[in-house]
Amino acid sequence: MPLLNGNQNARKEEDFAGKKLKALPYELLQRGGDAVKVDLQKNRLKQINGISQLKNLTELNLSRNELSDFPVDITGLYQLEKLYINQNNIKTIPENVFPSLEKLRFLKLSTNRLEKLPQDINRCLHLNYLNLSNNCLRNLDSLVGLSHLKELYVERNQLAELPELLFLNNSLTLFKANGNPLRKPPQEVCAGGLRDIQSYFAMLEADAPDVCTVKTMFLGSSMAGKSTLCRSLKQGCPVTVAEEDRTVGIEISEVGSEGVRFFFWDFAGQEEYYITHHVFITAQAFVILAINLSSYNMDAQSFKEKVGFWIKNLQLKIPDSVVLLVGTHIDQCTKENEVKEKKKHIEEQVKEMLETHTTNLERRMKNFQEMEDSSLYYDQINQIERLTEYKLKVVDFIPVDCTEQADIDKLHSRIKHEVLNKETFPSIEQTLPRCYCEVENEIQELLKNGDIAEHGIVSQSSLLYELKNRHETLDDDKLKLILQYLHRIGVIMWYKEIPELAGSLFVKPSFLISLFKTIVRHDLVQELNKISPAQLKSENALVIQKKRWISDYKDRASLNNVAIRILVRNELQKNNYGITDEELIEEVVGSKKREGSLLSLLKHFDVCLSTKHNSPLNPKANEFCPQKNWKPSNPIVYEPDACLFPSYLSDNKQVEQKWESDNTEDLNIHVYFLPEIPHGFFHRLVIRTCSLYSPYWIGKDQCVLCCGDKRFLLREHCDEDQFIEIRCKESELETPGEIQKAWGVIREIMKRLNTLTEQWQGLYLTVHSPCKSSDCDQYFQWNDWQEWLEDSGTSKFNVGLEEKQTCPNGHQRRTELLFPRTPDAST
Numbered sequence: 001m002p003l004l005n006g007n008q009n010a011r012k013e014e015d016f017a018g019k020k021l022k023a024l025p026y027e028l029l030q031r032g033g034d035a036v037k038v039d040l041q042k043n044r045l046k047q048i049n050g051i052s053q054l055k056n057l058t059e060l061n062l063s064r065n066e067l068s069d070f071p072v073d074i075t076g077l078y079q080l081e082k083l084y085i086n087q088n089n090i091k092t093i094p095e096n097v098f099p100s101l102e103k104l105r106f107l108k109l110s111t112n113r114l115e116k117l118p119q120d121i122n123r124c125l126h127l128n129y130l131n132l133s134n135n136c137l138r139n140l141d142s143l144v145g146l147s148h149l150k151e152l153y154v155e156r157n158q159l160a161e162l163p164e165l166l167f168l169n170n171s172l173t174l175f176k177a178n179g180n181p182l183r184k185p186p187q188e189v190c191a192g193g194l195r196d197i198q199s200y201f202a203m204l205e206a207d208a209p210d211v212c213t214v215k216t217m218f219l220g221s222s223m224a225g226k227s228t229l230c231r232s233l234k235q236g237c238p239v240t241v242a243e244e245d246r247t248v249g250i251e252i253s254e255v256g257s258e259g260v261r262f263f264f265w266d267f268a269g270q271e272e273y274y275i276t277h278h279v280f281i282t283a284q285a286f287v288i289l290a291i292n293l294s295s296y297n298m299d300a301q302s303f304k305e306k307v308g309f310w311i312k313n314l315q316l317k318i319p320d321s322v323v324l325l326v327g328t329h330i331d332q333c334t335k336e337n338e339v340k341e342k343k344k345h346i347e348e349q350v351k352e353m354l355e356t357h358t359t360n361l362e363r364r365m366k367n368f369q370e371m372e373d374s375s376l377y378y379d380q381i382n383q384i385e386r387l388t389e390y391k392l393k394v395v396d397f398i399p400v401d402c403t404e405q406a407d408i409d410k411l412h413s414r415i416k417h418e419v420l421n422k423e424t425f426p427s428i429e430q431t432l433p434r435c436y437c438e439v440e441n442e443i444q445e446l447l448k449n450g451d452i453a454e455h456g457i458v459s460q461s462s463l464l465y466e467l468k469n470r471h472e473t474l475d476d477d478k479l480k481l482i483l484q485y486l487h488r489i490g491v492i493m494w495y496k497e498i499p500e501l502a503g504s505l506f507v508k509p510s511f512l513i514s515l516f517k518t519i520v521r522h523d524l525v526q527e528l529n530k531i532s533p534a535q536l537k538s539e540n541a542l543v544i545q546k547k548r549w550i551s552d553y554k555d556r557a558s559l560n561n562v563a564i565r566i567l568v569r570n571e572l573q574k575n576n577y578g579i580t581d582e583e584l585i586e587e588v589v590g591s592k593k594r595e596g597s598l599l600s601l602l603k604h605f606d607v608c609l610s611t612k613h614n615s616p617l618n619p620k621a622n623e624f625c626p627q628k629n630w631k632p633s634n635p636i637v638y639e640p641d642a643c644l645f646p647s648y649l650s651d652n653k654q655v656e657q658k659w660e661s662d663n664t665e666d667l668n669i670h671v672y673f674l675p676e677i678p679h680g681f682f683h684r685l686v687i688r689t690c691s692l693y694s695p696y697w698i699g700k701d702q703c704v705l706c707c708g709d710k711r712f713l714l715r716e717h718c719d720e721d722q723f724i725e726i727r728c729k730e731s732e733l734e735t736p737g738e739i740q741k742a743w744g745v746i747r748e749i750m751k752r753l754n755t756l757t758e759q760w761q762g763l764y765l766t767v768h769s770p771c772k773s774s775d776c777d778q779y780f781q782w783n784d785w786q787e788w789l790e791d792s793g794t795s796k797f798n799v800g801l802e803e804k805q806t807c808p809n810g811h812q813r814r815t816e817l818l819f820p821r822t823p824d825a826s827t
């Protein structure tokens with residue numbers, strides 16, 4: 001589809017964007033000193049000879065071209081204030097370019113191949129915006145001295161250290177450095193933003209020690225031997241784990257070994273728990289994937305369940321993770337060569353899986369590159385290219401008998417060897433101010449001495465008070481920054497962004513996780529059955545209600561809030577915690593009027609949503625109106641009394657009833673996922689969307705939600721091509737205004753989809769609108785849907801002014817039935 005300019009009328013500049021140019025056009029050069037702004041983006045320029053004739057140029061856009069050398073002709077543009085030269089292939093910039101660009105304020109150099117910056121870039125004294133993201137930079141020293149720099153982006157480079165002097169510069173207001181192997185300051189400090197970095201450097205002593213910390217995650221299916229491995233490595237000798245002592249949820253423990261601190265995270269293998277795993281599976285970790293070799297059959301199904309599923313998840317979530325395969329139970333593999341053959345089978349399958357992943361990405365990229373108007377797909381090509389650069393590393397396969405000391409020792413030294421390999425883990429050593437470690441130790445002391453209760457829930461104010469008493473030099477602000485750092489490395493949990501939880505810290509994360517497991521578990525029906533009459537009475541509930549809770553849970557995956565309160569209260573009062581503090585119990589479990597912290601957390605992590613069952617369509621419900629402030633439906637009006645866990649649903653009956661049937665004229669877009677839709681993604685999207693729109697009906701892989709009297713459908717397709725479909729019933733859209741509003745709702749859904757996607761680094765999306773003529777399998781590709789989501793009314797979309805669109809088979813439809821119109825085009 002051609003790229004159209006959505007609001008050309010407002011532009012006075014020379015617009016040569018997207019014209020497949022290989023050289024500067026004669027008509028542009030003729031303009032000489034008259035040209036002030038020139039837009040040459042999305043062309044095929046390899047050089048720009050003659051540009052210096054445009055002496056009065058103040059703004060030049062050369063992004064998305066094919067420049068591999070920095071065009072030195074630019075040095076003649078003395079009036080230049082804004083330069084976009086991002087998304088090219090530039091490897092180096094020579095010295096003496098920047099000193100002549102005295103007026104340059106804005107420089108976008110992102111997505112190039114720069115390994116080094118010229119020393120004299122700091123002579124560009126008026127520079128206040130600099131974007132260097134997506135390059136290969138290892139050093140930023142030459143930026144020191146840019147005294148007007150306000151915004152600096154250096155995401156996804158090869159930076160290990162940031163220059164301290166850069167942060168003494170008070171002009172900086174925005175700094176982003178995600179995706180670098182940083183050790184000084186560590187990434188978890190940078191994630192907090194500029195203030196955290198400045199404080200970090202202010203506290204850093206000249207002789208601050210390096211600390212080595214590794215999060216080690218034990219993953220694998222149920223009964224693979226994860227807990228056995230984890231506990232045996234921790235104790236240094238074989239430990240047997242009784243079957244009834246299975247991991248429920250996640251267990252965390254800390255192990256120190258010759259200068260390296262390991263945090264072992266043992267994830268339960270049963271499917272019920274996967275929905276909480278995503279919260280704790282984080283980047284920069286070492287993954288031990290346990291595979292029970294004795295129950296491994298050398299077939300596709302067995303590989304998929306025990307190995308493939310986990311590798312795929314990691315590829316999507318942390319595509320550059322480091323994985324060690326550990327085959328357990330070899331003592332039970334009694335056939336000759338059994339271990340050898342199974343090991344070979346798994347290794348071959350893994351190799352094939354990784355290769356197929358790369359080939360698929362490359363094929364998709366080639367498709368775009370070979371398209372006639374490939375420059376329109378620059379973003380797509382770039383994003384896929386970025387994905388191909390991620391390499392999930394499977395370092396080895398080690399068969400072990402977990403009951404043998406020699407095997408545990410062998411595994412231990414292999415892990416250590418791998419972790420200390422600088423190439424595999426470039427940022428394992430981190431430089432930290434002493435007080436960071438001291439505060440962490442002091443929290444452990446407070447727990448040990450009983451100054452913090454055993455469950456580890458402590459109010460922010462009392463923790464700060466205790467820490468300040470021990471650390472006179474640290475004020476509240478500094479302490480909070482350190483606590484946030486400890487939260488990011490997983491040592492404590494502090495969900496500052498959830499209003500109900502901001503005042504409490506969980507300094508014993510395993511306690512919090514054990515609370516999760518009271519609700520998210522494989523044997524929940526048994527647990528509900530065990531609720532005693534006395535427990536029912538304490539909540540003024542009747543035995544008949546208990547029966548309904550069980551049937552609601554089984555049939556509709558919704559768990560009554562009263563039942564949740566009883567289960568969690570029971571867990572808290574059990575011997576291992578023995579909590580009798582009513583105030584604390586209420587804080588965790590909530591009351592009829594107030595939601596407890598546990599539910600807030602489960603919702604925050606998209607595990608469940610508040611529910612209200614069987615509501616009719618409600619034309620008076622809050623309706624989304626574009627251009628107006630969007631107010632979500634007020635939960636109080638709907639009095640939710642239960643929590644719905646969409647991932648436990650097994651059919652779509654209700655949804656199908658409410659939606660009735662598809663109509664080819666429905667507004668309909670398809671969001672394609674490459675390589676595939678991550679496990680649990682659809683339900684999390686549904687949770688995020690339905691908490692905004694009421695009423696809704698949710699099924700296994702479909703969901704209907706209503707905005708006013710209009711129905712919208714979300715449907716997951718997990719066949720060969722995996723996509724999520726978003727539809728709005730055509731019969732409910734009578735006027736152009738209603739169509740516009742429907743796109744507004746779709747935009748809200750897509751925004752949620754897009755932000756959710758950010759949690760999976762290895763994902764790539766494309767959006768299509770299928771042709772509406774029956775029997776036509778063509779579609780309209782939508783390239784700049786992301787710009788539409790971010791749009792504040794000014795950017796240009798490829799779906800602007802044309803009244804009609806024509807599919808490759810010649811079918812025509814009005815544009816607004818296929819894509820949203822740009823705001824100014826519809827008025």
Ligand SMILES: Nc1nc2c(ncn2[C@@H]2O[C@H](COP(=O)(O)OP(=O)(O)OP(=O)(O)O)[C@@H](O)[C@H]2O)c(=O)[nH]1
Pocket residue numbers: 220221222223224225226227228229239240241242243245246247248267268269270290328329330331332400401402403
């Ligand atoms: N004989 C033998 N038994 C093992 C070996 N590894 C683990 N086991 C036993 O296998 C059973 C399951 O091991 P776990 O460590 O609980 O398995 P898991 O992967 O943590 O299981 P979930 O908690 O369900 O996710 C336990 O009874 C272990 O003692 C091994 O190498 N040989």
